[in-house]
Amino acid sequence: MKTMKKQLIGGALGLSLALSFAAPSLALLADDHEEDSYLAIVGGDIFAGTGEVLRGATLLSKNGKIEEIGYELILPDGCETVDAHGMRVYPGLVALSATTRLTQGTFAAGVEIHDFVPHEEHSEICGDCGKSFEEIVPPALDPGEFSTEHLATDAFRTDFDDSFDPFSGYMVMALGNGITTVQQSSAAVKLKRGDISGVSLSEKTLTSQSWSGSNPAGKADLREKFRLATEYLADYRRWEEAVKSDKELKEPSKKGIDGRILDILEGRTMARFSANERADLLGIARLAQQFKFRPVIQGCVEGWTVAEELGRAGAFAIVTPRTRRDRSETTTHEGGSSIENAAILTRAGVQVAVVPANTSIDMGGISGRDLLSLPLEAGFAIRGGMDERAALESITVVPARLLGIDHRVGTLEIGKDCDALITDGDLLHYQTFVQYTVVEGKLVYDKQEEVFYSHIRPRPEAAVDPGEEVSGEVESVEVEEIVEEESDEE
Amino acid sequence: MKMRNLLVGLACVLGTQAPLLAAPASPTPDLFALRVGRAETVSQGTIEHAVILIENGKIITIGQDLEIERGIRVIDRPDWVVTPGFVNCYSRAGMSSSGGSGTQPGVQASTELYPRQPIYGELLEAGVTTLGLYPPGNQIPGQAVVVSTAGDSRESMLVREGAYLKILMESNSKAKKTLRDGFEEADKHLEKVTEAREKHEKAKEKYDDELKKWKKYDDEEKAKKKEPVDPGDFVEPDPSDEAAAFLDLREGELSAMFSIRKAGDYLHLIDALGEEQISWSMRVPLRNDIDLYEVAEKLGADERQVVVEPRLTLMPWTARERNIPAELDRAGARVVFIPNGDDLGNQEKWRQHVGHLVKRGMDPQAALAAMTHEPAVLLGVDETVGSLGAGKEATMLFFDGDPFQASTNLKAVMHAGDFVEEASAQ
Numbered sequence: 037m038k039t040m041k042k043q044l045i046g047g048a049l050g051l052s053l054a055l056s057f058a059a060p061s062l063a064l065l066a067d068d069h070e071e072d073s074y075l076a077i078v079g080g081d082i083f084a085g086t087g088e089v090l091r092g093a094t095l096l097s098k099n100g101k102i103e104e105i106g107y108e109l110i111l112p113d114g115c116e117t118v119d120a121h122g123m124r125v126y127p128g129l130v131a132l133s134a135t136t137r138l139t140q141g142t143f144a145a146g147v148e149i150h151d152f153v154p155h156e157e158h159s160e161i162c163g164d165c166g167k168s169f170e171e172i173v174p175p176a177l178d179p180g181e182f183s184t185e186h187l188a189t190d191a192f193r194t195d196f197d198d199s200f201d202p203f204s205g206y207m208v209m210a211l212g213n214g215i216t217t218v219q220q221s222s223a224a225v226k227l228k229r230g231d232i233s234g235v236s237l238s239e240k241t242l243t244s245q246s247w248s249g250s251n252p253a254g255k256a257d258l259r260e261k262f263r264l265a266t267e268y269l270a271d272y273r274r275w276e277e278a279v280k281s282d283k284e285l286k287e288p289s290k291k292g293i294d295g296r297i298l299d300i301l302e303g304r305t306m307a308r309f310s311a312n313e314r315a316d317l318l319g320i321a322r323l324a325q326q327f328k329f330r331p332v333i334q335g336c337v338e339g340w341t342v343a344e345e346l347g348r349a350g351a352f353a354i355v356t357p358r359t360r361r362d363r364s365e366t367t368t369h370e371g372g373s374s375i376e377n378a379a380i381l382t383r384a385g386v387q388v389a390v391v392p393a394n395t396s397i398d399m400g401g402i403s404g405r406d407l408l409s410l411p412l413e414a415g416f417a418i419r420g421g422m423d424e425r426a427a428l429e430s431i432t433v434v435p436a437r438l439l440g441i442d443h444r445v446g447t448l449e450i451g452k453d454c455d456a457l458i459t460d461g462d463l464l465h466y467q468t469f470v471q472y473t474v475v476e477g478k479l480v481y482d483k484q485e486e487v488f489y490s491h492i493r494p495r496p497e498a499a500v501d502p503g504e505e506v507s508g509e510v511e512s513v514e515v516e517e518i519v520e521e522e523s524d525e526e
Numbered sequence: 527m528k529m530r531n532l533l534v535g536l537a538c539v540l541g542t543q544a545p546l547l548a549a550p551a552s553p554t555p556d557l558f559a560l561r562v563g564r565a566e567t568v569s570q571g572t573i574e575h576a577v578i579l580i581e582n583g584k585i586i587t588i589g590q591d592l593e594i595e596r597g598i599r600v601i602d603r604p605d606w607v608v609t610p611g612f613v614n615c616y617s618r619a620g621m622s623s624s625g626g627s628g629t630q631p632g633v634q635a636s637t638e639l640y641p642r643q644p645i646y647g648e649l650l651e652a653g654v655t656t657l658g659l660y661p662p663g664n665q666i667p668g669q670a671v672v673v674s675t676a677g678d679s680r681e682s683m684l685v686r687e688g689a690y691l692k693i694l695m696e697s698n699s700k701a702k703k704t705l706r707d708g709f710e711e712a713d714k715h716l717e718k719v720t721e722a723r724e725k726h727e728k729a730k731e732k733y734d735d736e737l738k739k740w741k742k743y744d745d746e747e748k749a750k751k752k753e754p755v756d757p758g759d760f761v762e763p764d765p766s767d768e769a770a771a772f773l774d775l776r777e778g779e780l781s782a783m784f785s786i787r788k789a790g791d792y793l794h795l796i797d798a799l800g801e802e803q804i805s806w807s808m809r810v811p812l813r814n815d816i817d818l819y820e821v822a823e824k825l826g827a828d829e830r831q832v833v834v835e836p837r838l839t840l841m842p843w844t845a846r847e848r849n850i851p852a853e854l855d856r857a858g859a860r861v862v863f864i865p866n867g868d869d870l871g872n873q874e875k876w877r878q879h880v881g882h883l884v885k886r887g888m889d890p891q892a893a894l895a896a897m898t899h900e901p902a903v904l905l906g907v908d909e910t911v912g913s914l915g916a917g918k919e920a921t922m923l924f925f926d927g928d929p930f931q932a933s934t935n936l937k938a939v940m941h942a943g944d945f946v947e948e949a950s951a952q
């Protein structure tokens with residue numbers, strides 16, 4: 037009996053070894069590109085963020101980009117795998133207006149450090165000095181500091197590339213809550229752990245404009261700027277045509293034209309308004325329709341009362357579903373906050389992005405209202421009647437569109453960056469944990485390996501996969517020993 | 527020769543009864559032998575029952591139970607453990623603690639050196655025999671110098687200038703640009719030299735042509751025309767201080783010490799260095815939640831020298847202790863210790879603080895090397911100090927037990943063959 041078992045195991049071993057040799061090697065078939073890196077997320081229910089769901093499918097990443105999504109994929113040799121059986125796979129989340137602490141670490145650079153007296157060094161830059169984190173962490177970089185000289189080079193760079201802290205604990209926390217891309221001041225930055233190359237994705241995608249009922253002169257001023265810029269563009273187009281026949285014609289003057297408004301009208305950037313009141317929202321919608329641009333409205337608390345108008349204006353809204361605001365008694369219209377806001381806006385065709393009430397991170401943030409509760413906040417949009425697909429989009433592809441990076445992140449589609457989350461349940465359910473996070477094809481977060489959540493509902497040890505290869509002498513000896521022990525017991 | 531033999535003979539007659547020394551430095555004979563219980567040589571490991579033969583302040587030989595020639599005076603201390611003198615490569619002892627911000631890579635810290643300050647004598651008595659004094663300030667404040675704490679004048683203290691170029695590296699565009707600018711400055715100088723050389727060659731050719739013509743002229747014509755002037759040999763234009771320092775870096779005549787604050791800075795440093803091949807070490811203050819372990823493997827793979835305090839830190843966000851120096855050592859990086867603070871108290875307790883890390887798992891040999899040989903290598907003075915071996919300076923410390931035990935006392939300090947402190951030598 038004992039020998040029989042041994043033989044069986046030996047046979048199984050031989051078979052699996054033989055199979056492993058016989059397995060077609062994709063790496064050999066593919067071009068000999070130097071060391072392509074592969075990662076496969078195997079067997080999960082893939083929620084692509086586009087509406088499609090593939091149950092028990094596999095997602096293959098090659099050099100950080102999604103190479104294939106589907107069933108029965110042949111994995112190349114040396115492909116790292118993440119077992120997602122029984123779990124769900126989502127696109128990485130995109131967090132708007134996130135704290136710069138995420139990418140600049142606890143003790144960010146930029147603080148003047150005098151380091152000539154070694155024993156004082158520590159107190160100057162650490163929490164021992166009694167300063168709060170906010171005092172030590174520098175404010176967001178001044179957008180004025182950005183230069184566009186380097187845009188000519190093949191890789192996109194911002195000052196965030198030079199100040200990025202790839203080991204920031206806050207970043208790990210964000211990754212642990214599914215956030216893989218963040219807006220930092222005016223730039224979009226990828227949370228690449230342990231790597232500082234190519235972290236900036238875009239910059240200057242949103243320009244702030246003001247439209248407020250309490251400032252009528254400001255409204256008139258903005259309308260005038262739009263009018264002048266529109267006229268200039270019309271003049272410019274006429275000139276473009278005319279100059280073909282008459283080369284002497286002068287280009288129309290840009291004098292008095294606001295460059296930022298031109299950027300908005302020509303689609304290089306989007307206009308972002310902070311507005312909550314019905315009258316302001318209507319004003320913005322009309323302005324947008326008159327001058328043909330798509331406004332982004334942050335707040336948009338009373339949006340649900342004028343959703344149709346906002347939808348017709350092609351507006352985007354950045355909302356916090358849990359915001360509370362009383363109806364103003366000075367008007368007879370409907371007003372105030374509504375939990376249904378996000379749902380009603382979506383149904384009217386407004387693209388809704390969700391942000392939490394507070395976009396910083398603090399230790400009270402676990403199931404709180406800070407940046408880490410981004411999926412929870414989207415869950416509250418569902419509570420108000422938003423459909424699940426739109427709720428997922430509100431923290432993935434819609435914010436990606438606002439930042440002008442939806443060609444790279446926001447959904448799981450072939451050719452896009454492989455930024456994916458593997459969760460133990462519905463992402464938007466409050467009890468769900470992110471088990472693994474992948475950024476650009478690299479496993480950067482494993483719940484069991486980090487200090488933050490590993491102690492809460494630890495993952496059960498994965499059962500040994502019967503298809504797993506057992507190779508090497510040592511392991512086979514161990515197997516034999518186990519068999520011997522078992523038979524001894526018999 | 528006869529005279530010396532006579533002296534040695536005299537010393538023998540006096541024997542070990544004679545008082546060993548008189549403060550501040552007591553002279554020993556030109557040639558003598560030390561017999562101790564154990565020698566921690568650092569470079570050749572531990573030697574039990576070691577005999578060290580010393581002549582004119584230098585170690586002639588060191589070995590186990592060596593036979594000592596008749597007539598050579600022997601100092602017998604069977605209970606003592608001897609180690610090399612401690613080397614603190616990163617200090618501002620005896621110097622002011624303020625500095626500016628800017629790039630002055632040509633400045634030597636020795637401009638601030640005032641000898642005969644009590645602190646140097648006190649450090650020597652505490653076992654710190656060699657100091658690396660660095661210039662203060664942000665960005666690139668200048669070059670560190672090596673001094674011996676035993677000297678009493680500028681000349682006798684100063685061992686070496688240009689020990690390392692101190693550079694503060696942070697995760698921001700400015701710091702990275704400062705470094706790149708330094709190398710660009712060196713490139714510009716090289717271009718200037720090439721241009722000057724071309725110009726000189728042309729001038730030389732012109733001169734040669736004119737000289738040939740001149741020689742053909744008869745005296746009458748020679749009187750009419752000017753004789754061509756020889757442009758002489760080519761003289762390289764002097765580089766600016768900045769260019770000179772960065773050229774020295776490239777040529778390996780100078781090393782750099784980069785001060786960083788967190789693991790991320792290391793990646794930015796590598797990025798800023800780009801293709802430049804220079805010799806460099808890294809200084810990282812070990813604050814409580816330092817994340818240096820994130821790059822320990824990379825530092826180990828490079829066998830990088832990392833200058834740290836002997837201090838346990840905490841795993842960020844937790845109260846779990848980490849022994850980062852031990853982790854760095856295990857990863858293959860070369861740990862260089864400096865005292866927890868620059869004051870006398872911390873320098874006196876330096877060995878105990880290191881001992882604490884040894885108790886918590888650091889290899890004792892690596893820990894001792896991190897106080898002696900490694901800092902000596904960093905300062906470029908490992909030919910003479912930092913280890914015990916033939917040809918090295920006889921600068922060593924005598925303990926009455928394991929130097930990393932808190933109960934062990936420092937019994938005596940020897941500098942270049944002479945005992946330093948009287949009381950402890952008794």
